[in-house]
Structures are given as structure tokens and as C-alpha cells.
Amino acid sequence: MTSAGAVVEVGVDLGGTATRVVVRHDDVTVGHTTVTTSDLGKGSPDQRARSLWSVIKDIVSTDMDLSSIGIAASGPIDVRTGIIENADTLEWFSGFNLVGLMAALSGVPVFIENDAVAAAIGEYQHGAGRDAERLLLVTLGTGIGVALLEHGQPFRQFNGQHPDSGHIPVFGDNVICYCGLTGCWEQSASRLALERALSPLHSGEVSPTELISLISAKARGGDEMATEAFVEYGRKVGRGIALLHTVYGPSVTVIGGTVANTFDLFSSGMNQSLTRADGFYLPVDIVRAELGPEAGAIGAAALAKDRSSEKPSVLRKAT
Numbered sequence: 580m581t582s583a584g585a586v587v588e589v590g591v592d593l594g595g596t597a598t599r600v601v602v603r604h605d606d607v608t609v610g611h612t613t614v615t616t617s618d619l620g621k622g623s624p625d626q627r628a629r630s631l632w633s634v635i636k637d638i639v640s641t642d643m644d645l646s647s648i649g650i651a652a653s654g655p656i657d658v659r660t661g662i663i664e665n666a667d668t669l670e671w672f673s674g675f676n677l678v679g680l681m682a683a684l685s686g687v688p689v690f691i692e693n694d695a696v697a698a699a700i701g702e703y704q705h706g707a708g709r710d711a712e713r714l715l716l717v718t719l720g721t722g723i724g725v726a727l728l729e730h731g732q733p734f735r736q737f738n739g740q741h742p743d744s745g746h747i748p749v750f751g752d753n754v755i756c757y758c759g760l761t762g763c764w765e766q767s768a769s770r771l772a773l774e775r776a777l778s779p780l781h782s783g784e785v786s787p788t789e790l791i792s793l794i795s796a797k798a799r800g801g802d803e804m805a806t807e808a809f810v811e812y813g814r815k816v817g818r819g820i821a822l823l824h825t826v827y828g829p830s831v832t833v834i835g836g837t838v839a840n841t842f843d844l845f846s847s848g849m850n851q852s853l854t855r856a857d858g859f860y861l862p863v864d865i866v867r868a869e870l871g872p873e874a875g876a877i878g879a880a881a882l883a884k885d886r887s888s889e890k891p892s893v894l895r896k897a898t
């Protein structure tokens with residue numbers, strides 16, 4: 580329980596499917612909820628912001644003192660304007676000033692960030708990448724999310740955007756990705772790609788989550804085809820990580836996303852792709868994420884807390 584008048588921050592992780600909201604006091608989660616994002620997407624932009632604010636109000640009790648809100652959102656975000664530009668998977672919250680509307684409704688500063696960056700900040704402050712000098716976060720999900728932090732600060736492109744490194748072209752195939760390039764990493768190494776690779780190994784009707792769970796149990800039981808499927812998937816995961824290690828030289832790489840549950844099965848394949856000749860060795864710790872599915876929301880709350888205390892604010896503060 581928090582004491583009356585406790586200062587809290589709220590972190591929101593707007594995902595294409597689910598939206599997670601956490602309330603944090605003294606860097607501890609004191610409330611959380613998960614709602615279906617499409618349920619928040621009804622009506623005008625103003626109504627959508629009101630729906631989100633209503634979810635937040637439900638878990639911030641009236642005796643708490645809300646100080647700031649951080650929003651993590653999937654896809655490209657113009658951090659200068661606070662506008663989400665993800666018409667592909669987050670259309671309900673794209674193309675309008677969500678930050679401004681939320682600030683007007685709540686009366687507190689509101690900050691926005693890419694979800695991979697927010698998750699990296701969460702892992703940097705409270706998880707597997709604590710205080711890493713250079714942290715690389717790779718989230719294996721529907722796509723592949725990547726973020727790099729240097730001393731806790733996100734690396735960005737010249738225009739302020741977070742580099743969408745799931746789309747580094749590391750394979751020589753001719754499959755055209757929805758981004759327009761060919762051979763994109765996430766086309767072969769996302770969770771969806773793993774599901775495609777595993778589906779021939781099971782004949783019955785199962786959900787994608789059950790499929791990964793069933794085949795990983797087979798692999799842990801010694802089934803050779805199941806084992807090789809994960810090793811081959813690991814090789815593909817490693818191809819992109821090898822490139823990122825070469826370019827960024829992180830001190831710690833954190834692997835997150837639901838597929839990280841099978842880290843024990845794909846890490847040997849991944850390490851094959853990361854093996855370098857003597858003289859090219861890179862000392863990088865590769866570890867599993869610790870914060871689980873709430874990493875993005877926890878990171879969003881942490882960045883809201885940090886940025887609302889910055890003077891002058893170098894990142895967007897809604898007015």
C-alpha cells in the first residue's frame with residue numbers, strides 16, 4: 580500500500596494488441612492493468628485520449644499525487660512533436676497529438692517514446708541491463724524491436740527518430756518486406772518467423788503460443804528436429820545481433836520478448852552466428868530480459884519521472 584499523497588508516475592505501453600498501464604511509486608509498481616488497444620480506439624482522437632485517461636484514472640487512487648505520465652508506443656514516433664506515425668499496427672493513436680490531449684486531460688507533463696527504447700530504459704534502470712555503459716535491447720516479438728542506450732540515453736537518428744533496426748537487411752533473399760527493403764532481419768527472426776518454422780513440426784490445430792510451447796517441450800525432451808529448428812532460428816537471430824554488435828559495440832545485450840522464454844534452446848545457434856576469429860572478439864554479455872511484458876510500461880514511467888525533473892527539458896514536455 581502507498582501512503583496518502585504518495586507521488587506516483589504512470590507508464591503506458593501502447594501495443595498493437597494490448598495496452599499495459601502501471602502506476603509506480605518510489606520505483607515500485609503499486610498498480611497495473613492491461614486492456615485491449617482496439618477498445619481504446621473507438622470514436623474521435625479526443626475520445627480515444629479520454630478512454631486512455633479513464634483507464635489511468637481507474638488505477639490511480641484519488642489520494643495519490645500523479646506527477647507525470649510516460650507513454651511507450653510501438654513504431655515510429657516523431658519525438659519533437661510527440662506524434663505516433665504507425666499506421667500499420669497502431670492506427671488508433673497515430674497522426675494526432677496524443678501527448679497534448681493527455682496533458683490537457685491529466686494536468687501533468689506527458690512524455691512519449693518508442694516502446695523498444697522505453698523497455699530498454701526499464702531494463703537499464705530496474706532489470707537485466709542495470710547501469711550498462713552501452714545497452715543493446717533486442718525484443719523478439721511480432722517484429723523485432725531494437726534500442727541502444729549509451730549511459731541510459733537513447734541513440735537516435737539525425738531527425739530524432741529511433742532507428743528501426745528490425746529492418747536491417749541481413750539476409751540475401753528476395754522477400755520484399757513491408758518496409759520496402761529485401762532480406763530484413765525481422766522477416767526471418769521474429770516470433771512470427773519462428774512460428775512459421777515450427778508449424779511443420781506439429782499437425783494439430785494449436786494457437787501460435789501453444790505451438791512454441793509444445794515444440795520447445797519436445798526439444799527439451801531431446802527431439803532432434805525440434806532442437807534443430809530452434810538452433811536454426813538462433814542462427815538467424817544471431818545474424819542481426821552480429822551486425823549490431825559490430826556497429827554499436829554494446830557492453831550488454833538484453834534479449835526480451837516472449838521468445839526469450841526459449842533462450843536456452845536458440846542461444847547455441849545464436850552463438851554460432853556470433854563466433855568471431857581471434858583478434859575480432861567482442862566482449863559482450865548477452866542476457867535475458869528480467870522485467871517481462873511490463874518492461875515498456877515500467878520504462879515509460881521511469882522516463883517520465885526523469886524527464887519531468889530535467890531543466891531545461893531536452894525532450895518533449897507537453898504544455
Ligand SMILES: [Zn+2]
Nearest residue numbers: 746756758763
Ligand atoms: Zn523491413
